[in-house]
Amino acid sequence: MSGGHAPLTLAEKIWRAHHIADLASGAQLIAIDRLLLHERTGGVALKSLEAAGRKVLAPSQVFATMDHIVDTTEGRSDDTRMPTGRDFIVATREGAHRHGITLFDLDDPRQGIVHVISPEQGIVLPGLTLVCPDSHTCTQGAFGALAWGIGSSEAEHALATMSLRMNRPGDMRITIDGTLGEGVSAKDLALALLAELGSGGATGLMLEFAGPVVEALDMEGRMTLCNMATEMAAAGAVIAPDDKTFAYLQDRPHAPQGDVWDRAVAAWCALATDPGASFAKDVCFDASAVRPMVTWGTSPQDAVPLGQVIPDGNHAEKRKLDYMDVRPGAQVEGLAIDAAFIGSCTNSRISDLRRAADILRGRKVAPGVNAICVPGSMQVKAQAEAEGLDRIFRDAGFEWRNAGCSMCFFAGGESFGAHERVISSTNRNFESRQGPNTRTHLASPETVAASAIAGRIVAPSMLEKA
Amino acid sequence: MMEPLIRLTSRAVPLPGDNIDTDIIIPSREMRSVSKSGLADGLFAGRRYTEIGGRDPDPDFVLNQPQYAGAAILISGANFGCGSSREHAVWALAEYGFRVVLAESFSPIFADNCIRNGLAPIPFSRDDLSEMMSAAEQVQDFTIDLPRGTVTVGARQFHFSLAPEPLEMLVTGADAIELTLNQRDRIELFRSRDRELRPWVYLD
Numbered sequence: 030m031s032g033g034h035a036p037l038t039l040a041e042k043i044w045r046a047h048h049i050a051d052l053a054s055g056a057q058l059i060a061i062d063r064l065l066l067h068e069r070t071g072g073v074a075l076k077s078l079e080a081a082g083r084k085v086l087a088p089s090q091v092f093a094t095m096d097h098i099v100d101t102t103e104g105r106s107d108d109t110r111m112p113t114g115r116d117f118i119v120a121t122r123e124g125a126h127r128h129g130i131t132l133f134d135l136d137d138p139r140q141g142i143v144h145v146i147s148p149e150q151g152i153v154l155p156g157l158t159l160v161c162p163d164s165h166t167c168t169q170g171a172f173g174a175l176a177w178g179i180g181s182s183e184a185e186h187a188l189a190t191m192s193l194r195m196n197r198p199g200d201m202r203i204t205i206d207g208t209l210g211e212g213v214s215a216k217d218l219a220l221a222l223l224a225e226l227g228s229g230g231a232t233g234l235m236l237e238f239a240g241p242v243v244e245a246l247d248m249e250g251r252m253t254l255c256n257m258a259t260e261m262a263a264a265g266a267v268i269a270p271d272d273k274t275f276a277y278l279q280d281r282p283h284a285p286q287g288d289v290w291d292r293a294v295a296a297w298c299a300l301a302t303d304p305g306a307s308f309a310k311d312v313c314f315d316a317s318a319v320r321p322m323v324t325w326g327t328s329p330q331d332a333v334p335l336g337q338v339i340p341d342g343n344h345a346e347k348r349k350l351d352y353m354d355v356r357p358g359a360q361v362e363g364l365a366i367d368a369a370f371i372g373s374c375t376n377s378r379i380s381d382l383r384r385a386a387d388i389l390r391g392r393k394v395a396p397g398v399n400a401i402c403v404p405g406s407m408q409v410k411a412q413a414e415a416e417g418l419d420r421i422f423r424d425a426g427f428e429w430r431n432a433g434c435s436m437c438f439f440a441g442g443e444s445f446g447a448h449e450r451v452i453s454s455t456n457r458n459f460e461s462r463q464g465p466n467t468r469t470h471l472a473s474p475e476t477v478a479a480s481a482i483a484g485r486i487v488a489p490s491m492l493e494k495a
Numbered sequence: 496m497m498e499p500l501i502r503l504t505s506r507a508v509p510l511p512g513d514n515i516d517t518d519i520i521i522p523s524r525e526m527r528s529v530s531k532s533g534l535a536d537g538l539f540a541g542r543r544y545t546e547i548g549g550r551d552p553d554p555d556f557v558l559n560q561p562q563y564a565g566a567a568i569l570i571s572g573a574n575f576g577c578g579s580s581r582e583h584a585v586w587a588l589a590e591y592g593f594r595v596v597l598a599e600s601f602s603p604i605f606a607d608n609c610i611r612n613g614l615a616p617i618p619f620s621r622d623d624l625s626e627m628m629s630a631a632e633q634v635q636d637f638t639i640d641l642p643r644g645t646v647t648v649g650a651r652q653f654h655f656s657l658a659p660e661p662l663e664m665l666v667t668g669a670d671a672i673e674l675t676l677n678q679r680d681r682i683e684l685f686r687s688r689d690r691e692l693r694p695w696v697y698l699d
């Protein structure tokens with residue numbers, strides 16, 4: 030690919046393959062290969078499109094799911110805990126039907142969080158451009174696609190034209206060297222990177238994760254890592270596809286089959302950054318020193334290794350400290366918790382549940398801790414049940430739910446209570462994210478499980494010693 | 496068609512702090528209907544009212560201070576609009592009457608959402624912003640000139656540059672979808688050629 034040409038980044042190769050036209054303004058018209066919708070914004074975008082008298086250009090390349098505000102309890106219906114949730118569900122369902130868009134509805138065994146089910150169904154593929162009105166769309170860059178979140182207006186634009194008008198984002202690379210220690214997972218790595226680079230560490234840049242640690246991660250770990258790129262304000266995240274990527278996608282329902290699969294894989298093998306390609310920001314990070322992490326504040330960058338104190342430099346962050354009721358110089362480890370949540374597009378896949386179950390097996394959640402597990406998709410749930418993981422969760426005292434975003438965020442219905450301290454496998458610890466005045470500490474599913482057992486925030490290794 | 500934004504004079508609302516996220520701009524619980532409107536009351540609801548879900552103004556919050564009534568400019572810190580991609584954050588700001596946000600940096604999705612709704616996201620250095628923040632606190636008038644790329648406050652002038660595409664969209668108030676649909680032939684041509692190269696993309 031690079032013979033005679035200037036060396037290109039992976040992101041630029043994909044960008045060039047989608048270039049439709051240069052615009053008078055200097056921006057470009059870029060082809061969009063996949064558009065994903067969910068009930069939170071899908072209904073609004075489709076209604077607005079219709080109001081303008083426009084059509085969906087390529088319904089077969091558009092998919093919709095119900096995830097953000099659906100009920101996740103047993104025997105759920107269109108009624109949600111959020112008073113007007115039903116309207117969003119119905120508007121999205123009716124819109125999808127009117128336009129011939131494939132919908133993973135509430136009763137569909139393929140239903141789940143958009144970023145969990147798209148890979149499961151082979152909707153995301155290497156080299157594609159994929160957009161969704163959701164900031165964590167960067168998760169899907171783990172498959173070597175350019176995947177990024179957009180707003181509703183851009184979703185409408187993509188529906189009508191299968192394109193977007195854009196300036197190409199600059200490139201950033203984080204090369205992750207070393208090896209992840211025992212009991213350290215992709216979530217800890219993501220939080221350690223956030224602590225190092227900050228919540229503006231990749232502002233507006235398309236972020237490529239590379240290096241031996243990334244290559245060694247399985248696809249689910251790569252998704253967890255890419256998921257957190259938006260917390261660094263990245264335009265998107267991408268990882269070069271490899272044999273693990275291809276093995277994951279082969280025979281998925283919407284992945285190519287037969288000869289076309291072979292052709293596709295041959296093309297996908299060229300999707301890597303050329304040696305010598307230049308990046309606006311190029312960073313190396315040694316993962317060997319990463320320990321299980323937890324956040325103390327109200328930005329995902331406010332992360333420290335378990336067992337370390339909140340750094341003194343944060344005395345000025347009064348609002349955060351008061352909100353979380355923590356102090357610089359004090360430990361996060363040991364804080365008593367009211368609730369533990371395992372779920373979200375960050376950490377609700379089968380490998381996450383297996384690792385959490387390993388910790389929960391034969392143990393009980395501490396009295397008074399409200400522990401909830403929400404699998405990312407109905408397929409993950411079915412797989413977990415086939416492996417007996419649901420029994421382990423239930424026996425330990427976890428609630429075992431149906432798929433959806435659930436209490437990853439407070440939609441206006443169900444939530445954790447004011448001032449409750451929650452250890453959570455999700456991605457955002459913003460003020461009131463999981464409920465009005467709820468205090469969220471982000472961590473890996475292992476740490477959430479261990480803390481649920483201990484009744485206070487602990488590293489999984491501490492539990493074994495106890 | 497959006498209302499073009501060329502030149503504007505207004506007071507500016509100072510909202511210091513980094514990482515003002517879209518949950519702060521409009522909490523999820525305030526997005527109750529399948530609609531782009533009716534959101535202004537939910538703007539900054541978590542800080543603007545004395546109680547969660549209530550409507551009693553908290554006099555300490557800047558938007559409730561009479562000297563900033565009707566202001567069309569907001570000034571904040573780094574990584575403004577981070578978090579959820581919800582366009583409701585921009586719809587709420589626009590419905591409330593804001594046309595310009597001055598900040599050190601913006602989340603990329605938030606900035607795009609602004610442009611599509613006639614709201615100008617203009618980045619400035621930390622130093623410029625702290626000067627502007629003081630001027631805003633002293634309730635001075637700001638004049639923004641988009642084509643010239645200037646913000647004028649009293650005798651002081653600050654310069655900025657927006658990328659040409661966003662600038663054009665804001666200044667003309669053009670409808671992006673309409674502009675793109677004018678290029679429908681180019682899109683169809685791309686798609687038919689691409690179908691040969693990458694048949695796996697096309698699922699019909």
Ligand code: SF4
Pocket residue numbers: 096097142143163165372373374375433434437438455456
């Ligand atoms: S799980 Fe949470 S972060 Fe992920 S898409 Fe749903 S609400 Fe957003």
